[in-house]
Amino acid sequence: MDESNQIIAQRRQKAKELDDLGVNLYANDFKPGHRIGDLLPADNDSEAPLHAGIMAVAGRVMALRKFGKAAFLHIQDESGRIQVHIKRDEVGDEAYAIFKKIDIGDIAAFTGPLFRTKTGEVTIQALSLRLLTKSLRPLPEKFHGLTDIETRYRQRYVDLMVNPEVRDTFRKRVEIIRLIRDFLSNRGFLEVETPMMQAIAGGATAKPFKTHHNALGLDLYLRIAPELYLKRLLVGGLERVFEINRNFRNEGLSTRHNPEFTMLEFYQAYATYDELMELTEEMISWVAMEVCGSMQISYQGQAVDLAPPWRRYTMDEALQQIGGLSPETLTDFNALKALADRHGIALQPQAGIGKVKTELFECLVEEKLIDPTFITAYPTEVSPLARKNEENHEITDRFELFITGREIANAFSELNDPDDQRRRLMKQIEERGEDEEIFPVLDEDYLRALEYGMPPAAGEGIGIDRLAMLLTDSPSIRDVILFPHLRPEKQS
């Protein structure tokens, strides 16, 4: 696709010819009077009266059918696509000569009244035209469009231009986030921003990206979670806070993982994880209703019913009823370890019964949870920031939400006992194994904050990308991230 390409050379030649005629190839003095979508009758009503008067629209030329002294073309702006009819007799010889040098892909403006063609299509009868931006590269073919996945991700601008369903997906993504903001704001949550660059990357178990601040002579990490900062705000007296922003994890890429991804976290003082289950059901089903028009949706051919209430299992129940474990196995550490071994699960020597159960759950149960399902009673061993259950200290007051076999949310009543928190973080550090990139040091300031007293609270994280995948029926996380990470192209 270098500059010696024939089509590009021809377009550059046309651009030069237009320039020689005194046409500004990159004019910025035209103000559209109308959005294209506003000119088109709703529901394709073929009887609807048309707007009267002279319309002035601008957009990208997406299709062009020339007939010598007249032509039809389609121009597209963000709101829609409309046909334009242009006749030499209407616009004059000079303007028509310029029009003949306009290519598919150029951005142009047209003015004129609306009419219907004999096939009934609402069309602008051009009285004048302006070239606004010359395009030097050809658009993908009109019928098959752009389907090559690599090009679609690398050149998302072309993907967005020619694939309306891609524009639709990203509009829905924006809408999902807006609705969540509204939902939480209406419940008195305050949207806050906490550091992306952290000296200690806490709040989750993941490898962070490392960076360096020159003036401070300080290594910093891109955050893997905002959790510990948001809970500091609870200490400070902000009783309902949320943040929707990027987290960064220095791990592999897949259809479900991008190294930077968008996370909602919210915290509510004096609430418990039970209340957050209700809030989550209400919020996600409402967002689905608003975005998809129904709570019964389809994901990759699979029916998913998002209407509350949602199923709830404790982890032990799920392991028995869905994973097929017997009650005896569930309490027999050696039997659990043997079962894990049979499923090829590699366990650290220090792994306790809670860790083994969690691994078995991920292996045997997770992918079978298609309709929304809350899994509660997570082992304390795998929940270092969650409050222990009052009756049973081996489990926490925590849930995770699974839909279509994927973890969508993780929430718990918060641990606010500073001494217990210190012990649990220390245990994590001791057991981190050889991987020192995880949990580099104890976050003493967080513990100090807890010592001031954090109100009892519950908090939750929801993966926005995965929620967007679900509600836009997208098979890959890359389909809901505008510019997903790929290896750089070779520079020619």
Place this chain on the structure above:
RNA sequence: GGGUCGUUAACUCAGUUGGUAGAGUACCUGCCUUUUAAGCAGAGAGUCGUUGGUUCGAGUCCAACACGACCCA
């Protein structure tokens, strides 16, 4: 990290047993004032991902590498 598949014109794709590369769209020229995958006629366009190897001869066979997709870890 491992496995499978893919990479050919701007786009979407063919390419047989190894014998100097094809189509549609796009682009260019001509005709054409209600078309919409407009039509008709004609022309041009390729480092077959990269680098090696086998061979008289490689898009095709072999190897390594690059990029991507999917699956597994």
